[in-house]
Amino acid sequence: MLHTHRTALITGASAGIGREFAKVFAEHGFDLALVARSEDKLQQLAQELGAAHQVSVTVIPQDLTLDDAATGGFDEVQRTGIKVDVLVNNAGITFVEAFADSSLDQHLRLLQLNVVALTALTWLFLDPMIERGWGKVINLASVAAFQPTPSLALYGASKAFVLSLSEALTEELRGTGVTVTAVCPGFTDTPMVRNALADRDSLFEIPSFLLLDPAGIAREGYRAAMRGKVIQVNGLPYKLFEQWMKLQPRWLTRTVGGLIGRLALSEY
Numbered sequence: 001m002l003h004t005h006r007t008a009l010i011t012g013a014s015a016g017i018g019r020e021f022a023k024v025f026a027e028h029g030f031d032l033a034l035v036a037r038s039e040d041k042l043q044q045l046a047q048e049l050g051a052a053h054q055v056s057v058t059v060i061p062q063d064l065t066l067d068d069a070a071t072g073g074f075d076e077v078q079r080t081g082i083k084v085d086v087l088v089n090n091a092g093i094t095f096v097e098a099f100a101d102s103s104l105d106q107h108l109r110l111l112q113l114n115v116v117a118l119t120a121l122t123w124l125f126l127d128p129m130i131e132r133g134w135g136k137v138i139n140l141a142s143v144a145a146f147q148p149t150p151s152l153a154l155y156g157a158s159k160a161f162v163l164s165l166s167e168a169l170t171e172e173l174r175g176t177g178v179t180v181t182a183v184c185p186g187f188t189d190t191p192m193v194r195n196a197l198a199d200r201d202s203l204f205e206i207p208s209f210l211l212l213d214p215a216g217i218a219r220e221g222y223r224a225a226m227r228g229k230v231i232q233v234n235g236l237p238y239k240l241f242e243q244w245m246k247l248q249p250r251w252l253t254r255t256v257g258g259l260i261g262r263l264a265l266s267e268y
């Protein structure tokens with residue numbers, strides 16, 4: 001189904017999963033507003049998608065870790081008269097390191113992007129969606145949301161926040177025409193994962209069957225959101241893992257997380 005005259009705003013659209021979301025929404029006729037820091041990459045993507053799918057694409061270069069960036073983005077969208085029907089809160093960062101070894105600045109930047117900007121953008125764009133009686137919010141969580149993740153402690157905690165917020169909003173928004181979907185991928189072949197593992201001689205290698213395709217994540221996330229599905233876990237191994245985790249006592253999921261975390265940090 002084509003959704004002409006509807007607009008999807010996608011954060012972190014210059015690379016990885018966000019870039020694939022931009023393609024999927026353009027294929028379905030959505031106009032786009034693309035947010036990230038790399039203006040050149042966004043402009044190039046805008047040209048490609050505009051030409052291929054005859055959709056209008058607005059580029060909003062923005063560093064979402066800066067104070068008031070979300071409000072600034074919202075004001076820019078208002079100024080250009082764009083009505084955002086779908087918000088894809090995709091931009092996120094991670095780093096693989098023991099909590100105490102990372103700087104406070106690193107921690108605060110992660111929280112600012114993964115939690116604060118996502119919260120602010122959701123709050124800002126929700127009211128107009130409710131007023132129009134139709135809207136979709138897609139939040140990129142992770143399978144890291146389902147259990148503690150030593151070596152990615154704050155990242156996992158930020159994704160648990162995203163999952164919890166998405167589920168709670170789902171209930172608050174019943175009957176409004178607006179739905180929230182938490183997309184929960186496992187390891188996905190994007191710059192995030194490549195950079196996290198690059199130039200580190202780690203014992204922690206990701207087997208290829210556990211490495212998901214970002215285009216598939218975007219397609220499944222799109223379908224889930226359009227159906228109003230609340231939680232989308234991507235990839236069979238991760239679906240099984242999530243089901244197994246649910247049945248285990250908390251101490252066991254924590255211990256398994258600890259073993260994986262120590263393996264990830266072992267050569268760092």
Ligand SMILES: NC(=O)c1ccc[n+]([C@@H]2O[C@H](COP(=O)([O-])OP(=O)(O)OC[C@H]3O[C@@H](n4cnc5c(N)ncnc54)[C@H](OP(=O)(O)O)[C@@H]3O)[C@@H](O)[C@H]2O)c1
Binds near residue numbers: 016143
């Ligand atoms: N890859 C995985 O294995 C995986 C698994 C589960 C969940 N996820 C989640 O999926 C989402 C996308 O991940 P990904 O793997 O596609 O990441 P990625 O390849 O690193 O891309 C991240 C995107 O976010 C943008 N971004 C980073 N910092 C930003 C900032 N300060 N302000 C604005 N935009 C910023 C980047 O663009 P610029 O650099 O141009 O700003 C880029 O477009 C994240 O929320 C991540 O946590 C990923």
